[in-house]
Amino acid sequence: MRRWHLLMAGMVILFLLMTTYLNAAPAGPPIRIGASLPLTGRFSEPGTAAKRGYEVWVKIVNDTGGMLGRPVQLTVLDNASVQRTAVADYERLITVDKVDLVVGPFSSFLVIPTSEVAARYGYAFVEPAGGAPGVFNRGLRNVFFAQPASGDKQADPFAKYILSLPADVRPKTYAVISQDDPFALGVVERMKALLTAYGKIKLVLDEVYPADLTDFRAIATKIAALNPDLIVGGTILEDSIAQIRAYREAGYQPRGAFFTTGPSLPKPFREGLGRATEGVFASMSWFAGSKDYQNAEFVAKYVEMFGGTPDDIEEDSANAFTVGQVLQQAVEKLKSIDNKQLIEELHRGTYRTVVGPLSFDAVGRPKGGFMLLQWRGPKFLIVWPSNRAEGKPVWPKPRW
Amino acid sequence: MLPHLTRRWPVYAVLALLAYPWIWRAPYFHLLGFDTLLGATMAVSWNIMGGYTGYKSLGHSAFFGLGAYLVAIAANRWGWNPLWSAPLLALVVVAVALLLGWIMLRTTGSAFVIATIALLLIFRLLALNLRGITGGAPGLSQPLPPWSPEFSRLPFFYYMLIWTLVAVAVSAFIVRSRFGLGLLAIRDDEGKAEMVGVNTTLYKVLAFGLSAYFVGLGGGIWSYFQTHISPVFAFDLxxxxxxILMTMLGGLGTVWGPVLGAFILIPARDFILFRFGATQIHLAISGALMLAIILFLPRGILPTLQEWLERRRAPASAFVGARLMTELRDESAATASTPPGDPHSRVRPAPR
Amino acid sequence: MSLPPTSVLIQVAIGGLLTGGVYALLVSGLTLIFGVMRVINIAHGAFLVLSAYLAYWLFTLLGMDPIVSIAVLAPLFFVFGVLVQRYLIARVRQEPGLLVLVTFALAITLEGVMGSLWRTTGRSVRTAYTGEVVPLALGDLTVRLPIVQLVGFAAAVIALGVLYLLLTRSDLGRAIRATIQNPDAAQLVGVNVALVRALTFGAALASVAAGGAVFSLIWTFNASSHEAWISKMLSIVVLGGMGSLPGALVGALIIGVAEAVAAVTITTYLSPIVSYLILFFILVFRPQGLLGSRIREA
Known part of the structure; x- marks a missing residue:
């Protein structure tokens, strides 16, 4: 009798070991996925962050049994932030390396031409960071933008918040100053539509500046003289820091400040400005403390692989991770990696991701919305929507 | 065997290029081939000004971008097909270059080089600012080519090949013409050229305009090939x-040098990008390569190679001067003392 | 185009003058190199950014104020400059078109190296006094003077003063000025022209090292910034007159003010076109600039 028990116990243990082993080590030929990222050149910082996001996703997938039971193998090429290299990379990945699936590069600049290469060969193109209007108005059916909403919608939460303020504290005037970049201009154009056309707030200055401008002192003096209640900056990162420094020097203290990108990269933003970050608003698609699908695993694995703290993780890494999540769920649902079917499936389904549930319209625009965050002391807190908020927005903002 | 090959090698090279896309059938290789031919065409064109005339422009991408934008705008506004509009609109680029050349070619030496850089920066800034026409920083998209995806690169490849050959033919024709002789004279000594009656200003302006043609054309075809262009990438220094790099590597001021340079440099760069891509090292490599060429191979591969071959085969050389020298020496030796055991020494075929 | 109030114009013009002073330091080496060896050093912007990076490094790693770090960087760059001149510039056929290409190649090599060392995020030094201002009352108008700009301006004045003394009071300075005027004659009267050229290149890089340290305090930069800066620096020296040090000073002040005023009257976007157009038209129509001698080359 005892032997019988022992045998049973042994078999159970063996079974458990085997299943964990099978779970951990996916079998079969690998599913090969290709991407070209700007690891050098002017988009190298976010491009490298996106690469990390993809790598974390691959690690998690392979640790938990792979995709369709097959391991995932990722090939990343560097396009040096150059369009023609990016195009050449995808050509090569699809026709020479013959990868099974491709995922997108960083920034609308590179997404626009490369998504066409993918379209030509019938590949689904889920991408982490190409949300400019130009990505969606070309009638391609294979592009899917893996953020909560198209880029210009970053204006929405802030505009809604401003228009919700009681009439006596609502700003009467505002100024817009934006870098000439498809993404930043998309946001500020929409902001103008919402605040001026709809909200009747007066626009006192509307400037666009070139990407290489580093000195904002002169224009800041002009803005200080106009003294608008609200400043909206269409920025990338360095320019947001240079702008705020110049506003301080010029003695301009607005009642509210919103910048597209910059405040949303907490580490360099804080390093560049110190306490002057106080009260600045920005929109974001993701935050480290999110309770959304797989976010805890993503954050833990990221820190394990690349060190640092959860606050060091950039949004771009999370967006790249989101691409992986969308792709994986679509593939598992289909039980196939056939790109044609995959495109149809991606148009149909809703996918659980670290930025919340995602679904796409006919041209691959996601149907969700962004969150509004505000700098409070050393922290960048979610202040809208209320079901996720970590604090209430402060208005008017403290001096910078 | 060698002379035979030397005379016919362009034919073999063209045959090889015609066959290339069918041997390496993956569209990536067609893309690489297109890029190489594009580079070769533009380098040949640049060489007319930089090599023959000796005025090294750093800002020729101004004409590249101009061609690209003209073609894209014409395709979007009036539906002009880039395949025929590119060669046509490149004439507009030439007109612009003639006008600018007429202004700029009062300068010489480094002032000219700096002026060409300034020109490029002004063009780029205008492309960024004239948003109604150029679409600003986000750039312009064009309709996709109508042919089927599997062969998408093939027509571009052959089309570009035609233009590469035309460019080389034009370049070869120029260097053999009186006009070309004038350009070479300007390069060697502008003052003397002027004195012997070369209208240096006219020659320089014409050379500048001509050297913009194939660059503008290349820009036009490139913009159709890319389907999307933006100022930062079209007007890229x-x-x-x-x-310059391709021309100097292959041989400055030679007909085939720029082509050779392109065929070495562009595949090598692709290789470097794929191999060392993860760092910004490729930029440093380009720079270091340029330094190395200037320092150690200042005349480029072809002239250096030719010189070396001539030195090795000096007596049999087809080089007129060398042959003449040899014969004069033989003649004098023969008349001075006829070697007894050599009755044929006086009987030589007439120089041909 | 609408004209902003006078108070804005005054404030902006004063800021432009302070900026212009720093520009003068940035370009002093460029014009000196041209004067002595007729080389347009396209790599000057890259050296500037390199020095700014090193100052940034010294600041973040050791907490050294960029102004203090000049004492470290200037000698380092001096040696660097002598080596570059001796082993690179002097070894190339002395033909202007070719020499420009050499310095251009050097610039992109440096850019590649810096890009791989420091990546592409824009950097700048944030000291305790960054963003602070000194108010200056001019009648009923208060002009706000940013401390970083005042410090930068003061450093520039001191560095330029040292350079001026070096040129006017020392034997090397006399040799340099003789070489600028006529290299052949200088050689004849016993000036070691090759040595003077190497030392000039060293001194020029030392001055741009000081400029880079100041730069890191005032502006953000990354590896590719040098392209935009070299075009601005060239406009300044071309405007002032290639090879003329007083010309560079005048050109720097004019461009500094013109650019700031253009930013508030036309647009920030078009303001760089002012310096590009100056560059283009001065080169074409008045190559000697305001105070320089004509660029004469074979």
Missing amino acids: RIGVDM
Whole structure:
């Protein structure tokens, strides 16, 4: 009798070991996925962050049994932030390396031409960071933008918040100053539509500046003289820091400040400005403390692989991770990696991701919305929507 | 065997290029081939000004970008097919270059080089600012080519091949013409050229305009090939630098040098990008390569190679001067003392 | 185009003058190199950014104020400059078109190296006094003077003063000025022209090292910034007159003010076109600039 028990116990243990082993080590030929990222050149910082996001996703997938039971193998090429290299990379990945699936590069600049290469060969193109209007108005059916909403919608939460303020504290005037970049201009154009056309707030200055401008002192003096209640900056990162420094020097203290990108990269933003970050608003698609699908695993694995703290993780890494999540769920649902079917499936389904549930319209625009965050002391807190908020927005903002 | 090959090698090279896309059938290789031919065409064109005339422009990508934008705008507004509009609109680029050349070619030496850089920067800034026409920083998209995806690159490849050959033919024709002789004279000594009656200003302006033609054309075809262009990439200083690098590597002021340079440099660069891509090292490599060429191979591969071959085969050389020298020496030796055991020494075929 | 109030114009013009002073330091080496060896050093912007990076490094790693770090960087760059001149510039056929290409190649090599060392995020030094201002009352108008700009301006004045003394009071300075005027004659009267050229290149890089340290305090930069800066620096020296040090000073002040005023009257976007157009038209129509001698080359 005892032997019988022992045998049973042994078999159970063996079974458990085997299943964990099978779970951990996916079998079969690998599913090969290709991407070209700007690891050098002017988009190298976010491009490298996106690469990390993809790598974390691959690690998690392979640790938990792979995709369709097959391991995932990722090939990343560097396009040096150059369009023609990016195009050449995808050509090569699809026709020479013959990868099974491709995922997108960083920034609308590179997404626009490369998504066409993918379209030509019938590949689904889920991408982490190409949300400019130009990505969606070309009638391609294979592009899917893996953020909560198209880029210009970053204006929405802030505009809604401003228009919700009681009439006596609502700003009467505002100024817009934006870098000439498809993404930043998309946001500020929409902001103008919402605040001026709809909200009747007066626009006192509307400037666009070139990407290489580093000195904002002169224009800041002009803005200080106009003294608008609200400043909206269409920025990338360095320019947001240079702008705020110049506003301080010029003695301009607005009642509210919103910048597209910059405040949303907490580490360099804080390093560049110190306490002057106080009260600045920005929109974001993701935050480290999110309770959304797989976010805890993503954050833990990221820190394990690349060190640092959860606050060091950039949004771009999370967006790249989101691409992986969308792709994986679509593939598992289909039980196939056939790109044609995959495109149809991606148009149909809703996918659980670290930025919340995602679904796409006919041209691959996601149907969700962004969150509004505000700098409070050393922290960048979610202040809208209320079901996720970590604090209430402060208005008017403290001096910078 | 060698002379035979030397005379016919362009034919073999063209045959090889015609066959290339069918041997390496993956569209990636067609893309690489297209890029190489594009680079070769533009380098040949740049060489007319930089090599023959000796005025090294760093800002030729201004004409590249101009061609690209003209073609894209014409395609979007009036539906002009880039395949025929590119060669046509490149004439507009030439007109612009003639006008600018007429202004700029009062300068010489480094002042000219700096002026070409300034020109490029002004063009780029205008492309960024004239948003109604150029679409600003986000750039312009064009309709996709109508042919089927599997062969998408093939027509571009052959089309570009035609233009490469035309460019080389034009370049070869120029260097053999009176006009070309005038350009070479300007390069060697502008003052003397002027004195012997070369209208240096006219020659320089014409050479500048001509050297813009194939660059503008290349820009036009490139913009159709890319389907999307933007100021930062179309008016990129590096495109012009590549033309210089290819020309100097292959041989400055030679007909085939720029082509050779392109066929070495562009595949090598692709290789470097794929191999060392993860760092910004490729930029440093381009720079270091340029330094190395200037320092150690200042005349480029072809002239150096030719010189070396001539030195090795000096007596049998087809080089007129060398042959003449040899014969004069033989003649004098023969008349001075006829070697007894050599009755044929006086009987030589007439020089041909 | 609408004209902003006078108070804005005054404030902006004063800021432009302070900026212009720093520009003068940035370009002093460029014009000196041209004067002595007729080389347009396209790599000057890259050296500037390199020095700014090193100052940034010294600041973040050791907490050294960029102004203090000049004492470290200037000698380092001096040696660097002598080596570059001796082993690179002097070894190339002395033909202007070719020499420009050499310095251009050097610039992109440096850019590649810096890009791989420091990546592409824009950097700048944030000291305790960054963003603070000194108010200056001019009648009923208060002009706000940013401390970083005042410090930068003061450093520039001191560095330029040292350079001026070096040129006017020392034997080397006399040799340099003789070489600028006529290299052949200088050689004849016993000036070691090759040595003077190497030392000039060293001194020029030392001055741009000081400029880079100041730069890191005032502006953000990354490896590719040098392209935009070299075009601005060239406009300044071309405007002032290639090879003329007083010309560079005048050109720097004019461009500094013109650019700031253009930013508030036309647009920030078009303001760089002012310096590009100056560059283009001065080169074409008045190559000697305001105070320089004509660029004469074979």
